[in-house]
Amino acid sequence: MHVVIGGFGRVGRYLAHMLESEGHTVGVIDRNPAVFAEYGEEIRGRKLTGEVFDRDTLIKAGIEKASAFAAVTAGDNSNIVSARVARERFGVETVVARIFDPRRANLYEHFGIPTISSVRWAGRKLLTMILEPEVPTERIFGGGEVVTVQALVTAAIAGKTVGEFEEPDRFRVTVLVRDGAARLPDADTVIAETDRLYVTATRQSISELRQSLGLGEGGAE
Numbered sequence: 001m002h003v004v005i006g007g008f009g010r011v012g013r014y015l016a017h018m019l020e021s022e023g024h025t026v027g028v029i030d031r032n033p034a035v036f037a038e039y040g041e042e043i044r045g046r047k048l049t050g051e052v053f054d055r056d057t058l059i060k061a062g063i064e065k066a067s068a069f070a071a072v073t074a075g076d077n078s079n080i081v082s083a084r085v086a087r088e089r090f091g092v093e094t095v096v097a098r099i100f101d102p103r104r105a106n107l108y109e110h111f112g113i114p115t116i117s118s119v120r121w122a123g124r125k126l127l128t129m130i131l132e133p134e135v136p137t138e139r140i141f142g143g144g145e146v147v148t149v150q151a152l153v154t155a156a157i158a159g160k161t162v163g164e165f166e167e168p169d170r171f172r173v174t175v176l177v178r179d180g181a182a183r184l185p186d187a188d189t190v191i192a193e194t195d196r197l198y199v200t201a202t203r204q205s206i207s208e209l210r211q212s213l214g215l216g217e218g219g220a221e
Contacts, residue, residue, distance in 0.1 A: 001025070003026050007078075028061070048061050053082040068092065069095045098115070098116050149198070159191065161188055161190055174200045
């Protein structure tokens with residue numbers, strides 16, 4: 001797979017490095033030549049100085065053969081414009097963008113572009129770490145109405161089956177990790193004391209999940 005990345009800051013560099021480590025190719029664009037002078041040797045792919053939404057620069061980066069485009073510059077305007085160019089002018093199938101102003105998320109969604117808002121993500125993550133330290137949030141869906149949390153097995157649920165523990169309309173065990181191996185449990189899977197659970201739940205049901213785990217305000221009861 002070939003991926004064009006708009007922006008060679010920390011996120012862009014990390015993404016490029018991880019893609020190449022997985023055997024994919026990348027073309028990277030950044031308007032600041034200094035970042036390539038300092039960090040360019042970290043990746044093998046083509047590195048181009050220019051605007052991330054410039055047609056000729058995108059073509060040189062390989063946009064015409066790209067399977068994906070990631071807009072991860074430090075500017076929301078550059079990200080939305082370049083994402084639209086990649087999607088609408090070049091027909092790139094997978095286009096994703098980073099945004100700083102979460103209020104712009106609806107604009108991206110209007111154009112069918114999935115986004116990552118570092119401000120919103122960090123804020124929600126910190127909030128759950130403060131309010132729900134025993135059940136840290138691993139994934140947030142939509143506007144935060146549904147989350148996936150990590151839960152260590154407590155005495156309150158050890159020995160129960162997944163079906164006995166779950167409240168299907170409130171929370172469900174989506175992944176169970178046992179002895180370092182992840183599995184998709186069914187209702188008859190017996191929960192062991194050393195298991196680690198990933199539970200998908202509605203935001204409103206987190207307090208109920210805590211009660212089912214036997215957790216009080218200060219931890220396990």
